[in-house]
């Protein structure tokens with residue numbers, strides 16, 4: 001028997017894992033959006049300010065390191081130093097910082113893709129940098145940002161699976177527990193892959209369609 | 215509790231050796247992934263329904279599920295079919311398939327970046343098919359393909375650390391070995407992260423240089439891609 | 442009373458010396474037309490007056506106020522100088538009314554109702570009151586440029602700068618924009634216009650300025666410029682575009 005069987009309890013367990021994956025993703029995306037908006041806007045500043053450089057360093061760094069190792073350092077690393085951290089806290093912190101960097105890049109690209117003429121027209125009216133961003137640039141940039149931001153969301157959903165590495169029982173780790181009980185790896189991993197697919201595929205279609213409409 | 219940076223630093227050669235293993239795996243999967251990507255792109259643009267369907271299913275499945283799940287699938291589930299691979303083989307197998315799926319989309323977009331009118335203007339200059347291909351289609355497609363392809367290589371370099379979870383040997387696996395011996399998780403993984411960071415920045419430089427010199431693209435920004 | 446006083450302005454872009462000591466004056470209520478070959482520095486000069494570009498040396502006064510990089514002063518100054526762009530640069534996400542009221546609300550902190558009233562009056566002046574609720578993309582190029590002019594007028598500026606306001610327009614739409622500008626000029630607005638519309642210059646300009654390779658080589662009333670240009674370059678340029 002290649003497939004094996006799942007009991008109701010196993011299915012419930014996987015369902016709980018799915019919910020925990022969603023909770024982790026939504027928290028990470030929520031905090032990541034806030035971080036990304038702040039650092040992306042600072043990064044897009046045409047003048048070379050200190051905040052711009054900090055934002056640039058933050059965005060460039062987190063976009064050039066593996067998410068899995070951020071989880072590992074954030075949890076095992078901190079614990080090895082003798083501090084107490086909750087798994088959820090460590091995992092959320094890592095995924096938020098990571099998401100924030102990617103969203104930050106999306107925000108920056110979006111702001112910079114609004115033509116120079118819009119800046120000049122606003123500034124010529126006597127508007128300040130902040131007012132120009134708020135009333136002229138961001139309303140136009142948000143439309144441009146949405147498709148790539150959805151791409152980031154897909155990446156976060158997939159990346160959240162790596163939290164299993166530090167023992168956070170989201171969908172993948174829940175699956176591994178079920179495999180240990182049932183010896184049905186094909187069925188369980190197949191189911192898990194399908195759950196991710198059902199979340200991610202519609203999002204990627206949406207992103208593609210919105211991008212085409214731009 | 216004091217930090218003991220000498221633990222990872224003394225073992226730096228061991229870790230850097232792991233970085234080479236990572237680069238080698240990424241290199242192999244990119245080469246084979248490109249071949250797979252060409253086939254995938256042909257399928258995605260094919261009028262043959264079956265070929266198109268298979269290619270689409272392949273590309274979308276790999277792009278919309280986590281790399282870790284793909285790795286586990288190969289490692290835990292393939293033995294059910296009496297396919298027994300070593301961890302290293304499983305890892306490479308999935309890395310190639312994963313890269314191939316992303317490459318399919320990148321190459322397809324490259325093909326679609328060549329517009330009919332550009333091809334026609336080539337013919338109207340009296341070029342032969344080979345000349346049109348060589349001087350019009352290929353350069354235009356390559357220009358569209360090169361930047362995302364470079365980003366993909368970097369994404370795979372960073373994501374490949376996941377294969378350590380099935381005990382395939384790479385940089386992260388070696389870091390785990392070191393951790394098992396010394397219990398200095400924090401210092402070891404910080405240094406490991408920095409090695410990945412330098413690896414990625416190095417690749418950005420090389421790829422940026424190639425894009426500029428060979429394809430004349432001034433790719434100012436790194437596009438976010440997450441596998 | 443001098444409204445605009447440009448004194449020996451130099452501007453480089455890297456190695457390129459774009460403005461080579463420009464001096465130029467406009468009295469209050471005068472209309473000046475600035476013309477010259479492509480690349481001669483016309484746009485750059487206009488942009489320097491509004492400090493969209495910095496200057497390397499020299500001074501610019503608008504109504505006796507020095508144009509400086511000081512941000513607070515600059516914002517006040519810019520609120521007092523209208524700028525009409527070649528490509529209109531309307532805000533695509535705002536209605537026509539939104540475009541005209543934005544500066545009033547954000548910069549001048551004018552209350553909503555009052556801003557609306559002022560904007561509708563400005564739109565009436567350019568003949569587009571009935572388009573207030575439309576969006577820029579629903580308007581023709583000529584109409585969009587008239588909205589851009591209304592956006593400037595609504596701020597009640599001391600002077601308006603125009604950078605080739607009709608050169609992006611289809612020929613049949615140029616007239617309506619020039620008509621609006623002529624009205625403005627007759628109502629006493631101080632204007633500096635980069636344009637090669639010689640008919641407009643002849644009828645409307647008090648002074649004309651010919652810029653050549655970053656230097657102001659000729660200036661005078663249209664009658665003089667058209668009848669007996671002093672320099673060979675100016676004569677040839679006018680011949681070429683008439």
Ligand SMILES: Nc1ncnc2c1ncn2[C@@H]1O[C@H](COP(=O)(O)OP(=O)(O)OP(=O)(O)O)[C@@H](O)[C@H]1O
Pocket residue numbers: 454457459477478479480481482483484485486
């Ligand atoms: N931001 C810039 N950076 C570098 N060079 C510039 C810049 N803006 C303008 N220039 C150069 O300065 C010179 C003058 O440009 P400017 O736009 O003022 O000319 P213009 O007289 O307005 O020409 P046109 O009739 O084509 O609009 C040109 O050689 C142009 O290439």
Ligand SMILES: [Mg+2]
Pocket residue numbers: 483484485604605
């Ligand atoms: Mg110009």
